[in-house]
Amino acid sequence: MPPVKVNVKWKGQSYEVELDTDAPASDFKGQLYSITDVEPSRQKIMIKGGILKDDTDLKTLNIKEGATIMMMGTPGELPKEPPKKTLFIEDMTDRQLAETCLRIIPELQESLNRFPNSVTSPDLQINLTTSLRDLYKQLNRTTESYVPFTFLRALRSAFPQFDQRNANGYMQQDAEECWSQIVTSLNNANIPVYRPNDISTASESSSSSNESFVNQYMTGEFTSILKCVDAPDEPASTTKSTFTKLSCFTSDKDINYMQNGILMALDENIEKDSPSLGHIANYTKKSRISRLPSYLTVGFVRFFWKNNRQIRTKITRRVQFPFDYDAYDLCTDELKQKIGPLRNHILEREKEKDTAKRKAKASLNPNEKETAESKSDKDNEVNDEIKKLIDPELEKDIGANVSGLYELCAVLTHIGRSADSGHYIGWARKHDSTEEWVKYDDDKVSIVPQSEIQKLDGSGGSDWHIGYILLYRSKKLV
Structure with missing residues (x-):
């Protein structure tokens, strides 16, 4: 049934809220949390003569329009004012603006600079790639606002669905589809591979000049094992396939963390023709990663088709995602053996650093610092240790992640109840910062603390920004 508007009274104030009776009661509590700052666990909602519980089926309450x-409930401890106030684009210096501009995948910018074509090719996807190259150059030359007309025209020419319009102008399209089409175009354009002199990537002489940037830096490999459930004696088959995005399922009630959602997507039950039985049979397909790319995209499956209402609807349940991601458990046993020594070494060093920080805070001389000379010596020792731990085969693989460890660098969010409405916003980690992010809300650009990113996991319900596409990059080795 369609959503109904209700009036929620709290502390002498009245709020008009749209209540979706097809959604879980916990979503309604999430909406109220975003309005009142009262956490769902602290809310006491009186409805139809009783107290609303998380598992209450809202459809059974027959709530009328205007009810x-x-x-009742009080907010928890109010958040403290961040040490740095929100910085808006009009307050930024030219240097700060330049630092925030398209720094998430620097290797892509370098690779595009080596792409020679002009925007006159009969291949529309080539035109899209060159338009992106020129857009990067333009944005790096100016600190003023810049409308990417040429790039948008190339995108709409290459993929006409993004040119659809209605009475209000251009129709909203799915951001995940747009991302996938751009990545596909970059791959088809066969952009030359960028080879930095960095111990975290392979040496310059190790890759064929025919390899594309997307294949090397953004594409992973699955190894899948297919077993017949109905014929256990039938030999299992092993196949390999590539991916540029991992899917994270969000619909199951037991999925509260990104890792669980990804693993559920990798373990499938399918039906196919059985050569031993001569008819359709049930199979299990277990996929694990046999190559990890430097840049790992994770797409949250938030939209699905609701047959009873013939519309696409949105899953707004909370699924937490990490800032530091360890992909080890997603890998094949063979890849685990390759990345394991370096991964364990890095994780152990991070524990030591955390311990040292805690000791420094408790020390009588917390301002004592090591000399630049001693720090340089330590860094050289760390570099030597890491070089020895990188697997030789992975070191030769340009653009491969050699440790299995990632850090979150960008999030695309959606706010609204369906794919056909709402608003998309981009959030990107500020260049060389661990605590600040840049929020791109159309032409409104501002710097926000990392704590704002933690709220994008769906805890605010459909009336708050929810992570839809996440981009992780290989963690720096030193």
């Missing part, structure tokens, strides 16, 4: 609902 009044009482809520």
